[in-house]
């Protein structure tokens with residue numbers, strides 16, 4: 485039988501998200517002072533985080549988007565990564581920052597990082613809103629982390645379950661009934 489899920493409490497509220505995103509923006513702006521950035525949003529989960537984050541950057545910033553295959557309607561990683569939408573821009577010589585919603589097993593990002601490094605960016609860093617270090621199946625780590633969290637299935641502020649709940653302005657989680 486299919487599992488049934490119920491909503492947990494609010495894990496991180498609107499104000500906490502806003503504060504942390506602004507801190508990350510300040511940190512990134514400081515690290516890239518005098519340089520320019522190409523921020524790459526990994527669709528669809530990172531879209532809310534990305535749009536808030538780039539408004540907190542005071543260095544020259546360009547944006548682009550990529551879509552990779554994710555979990556479908558399941559909550560478990562398959563480890564299979566497929567590029568559904570590639571970049572529009574040439575990243576050679578650019579200071580690339582991959583903007584992700586969450587690092588779980590890390591398999592998606594490991595693949596993506598190698599894929600993009602092959603195109604010779606000037607530098608490449610990873611910025612993730614959420615990190616579930618407990619779940620890591622590979623040696624990938626982010627350079628900028630919004631919140632390090634325990635192992636729960638997260639929804640809201642861009643993150644989905646079966647494409648739903650991305651529009652919630654706060655971060656919550658689902659529990660098995």
Ligand code: IMP
Nearest residue numbers: 529561587588589590591592637638643
């Ligand atoms: P990974 O390859 O296991 O690190 O998973 C990467 C992708 O899986 C993320 O970019 C998310 O789209 C999705 N994902 C992982 N954990 C969660 C979660 O708790 N809620 C919603 N999506 C998740």
Ligand code: MG
Nearest residue numbers: 527528529554
């Ligand atoms: Mg995703």
